Amino acid sequence: MSSKSPSGLNAWLSFLQTKKFPVRAGNLARLKAQIVRQEDTLESMQKNIASDPLLAFAILNEANRIVPNRHTEINTPFHAATMVGMKGIHNLFKHFDAYETRNRKLPERLKAFIRAIQTSYEAATIARHWSIEKLTSHEDDIFWITLFRDTARWLLWYHAFPQMSEIEQRIQNGENASKAETMVLGCRIDELTVHLCTFWESPNNIIESFLTKHIPNAEELQQLAHLAHHPDELPGFTEDKRLTILINNPLIFSYCATKVAHEVERNGWDAKQLAFFYRIISTVMHRRIGEVIRTAHFASTEAARLYNMRGKRPVALQLLDPNLYTAKSASQRPKIVESPLQELKKALARSENQNSKNRANLALKTIKQTIPSTQHSILFKHSKQKAQPLLQFGYKLDVLKNINWSANSKVFNKLSSGVSASHLHGEKLQAMVPGLPGSSDQIIDSESHLMLASAKLNDEEMMIFWLETRSAFKDKDFKTLKQIVSLVHNTKNQSSGRVQ
Secondary structure, three states, X not given: OOOOOOOOHHHHHHHHHOOOEEEEHHHHHHHHXXXXXXXXXXXXXHHHHHHOHHHHXXXXXXXXXXXXXXXXXXXXXXXXXXXXXXXXXXXXXXXXXXXXXXXXXXXXXXXXXXXXXXXXXXXXXXXXXXXXXXXXXXXXXXXXXXXXXXXXXXXXXXXXXXXXXXXXXXXXXXXOHHHHHHHHHOOOHHHHHHHHHHHHOOOHHHHHOOXXXXXXXXXXXXXXXXXXXXOOOOOOOOOOHHHHHXXXXXXXXXXXXXXXXXXXXXXXXXXXXXXXXXHHHHHHHXXXXXXXXXXXXXXXXXXXXXXXXXXXXXXXXXXXXXXXXXXXXXXXXXXXXOOHHHHHHXXXXXXXXXXXXXXXXXXXXXXXXXXXXXXXXXXXXXXXXXXXXXXXXXXXXXXXXXXXXXXXXXXXXXXXXXXXXXXXXXXXXXXXXXXXXXXXXXXXXXXXXXXXXXXXXXOOEEEEEEEEEOOOOOHHHHHHHHHHHHHHHHOOOOOOOOOO
């Protein structure tokens, strides 16, 4: 990739259209050997074809390209392989780029690429099981449509890793996904996918799963979710003709399952946004929300068993015993009691805890456990010369709201300029009070001991720690705070320095 990355829809289309499909080296070598051996049949190759999604996708596209009548569209790779034949599959080899996964340390772009594929498998399995529950008879088609609608996203992770990493960071910091994609790429990934699938001559159903002609728009999604407003009751029926048509289109399973899988991957099974999509599917299936959730959970366990690409921990492990897929059972393993700081380090490393609010919540929980002498605490997000309280305990909320924390402050400006920590009391604290923001001096008195620290969240944001007590902080407390700050700081800034 050149030093200047593409920008805008046309530039990314030109960039990705010239790229080969990454295929696992072992799968590609095995398929080449099977084609050479005359005793092998297409039926015997099915497992190998299905084991690599981009291999299957290329065969599917080729079959739809050579079939003249688009009304007899081919949606499954197995059907596609019979249409393409041995010679047709052999001709596709020039479009593949083999990658190796046997190395212990994989490149970051390859790990992200494999992780994205596994998330798509989880989405496809959820969509398939929802479709089965509704008795649509389209469950196999829905599985492959859901899996392949993320193909452009996989290729972006493989060929444009820095840009996709920036998008993911923006989303974790609370930015809307569409806005983040447009800011970084100059276009939305869904828009790019539709144009790429048209270029690849992919099945129409994959393209249609993005179009509001076949999928509800934002307002219609709200209407469908509202019909399942009460979780303990069956959802109501819609009298709107268009909504009825959309409910009976199985592509809605593909759309919602993809949203659910991406949300779980980012924020875990307790993500707030999941309830919205569960309510939509509850209306579509005319089932209680609890049944929709149970089916999604069951499907995720099946995906962990059948489609574990080893790119990430399957999301099913958040629901089940984490030792379920290991050789030894949990009962045979000694229980290891970890310190709060060890627990914080592990929790901060999880993908669902990368946004500032979650990291602040974990840090505050650890402060309560490890620095019990803290009577009052505030954690701020500092960005663009402004401080915003994220969490606090011990102070009266109405008092904090009346303080202008974004006012110009020498102390906060210094804290925001780099990673630091200080322990202040007595004359040293009183000399520093005029440099605090707004009227914050009202929550400090002559007996106060104040510990201030800062950690870098990303290139634009800092987290500021404010710990205050009317008794005293010990040296051990200050050392513990610096350890907490280092853990928060180094979660996303491995190359930066530690707290001095």
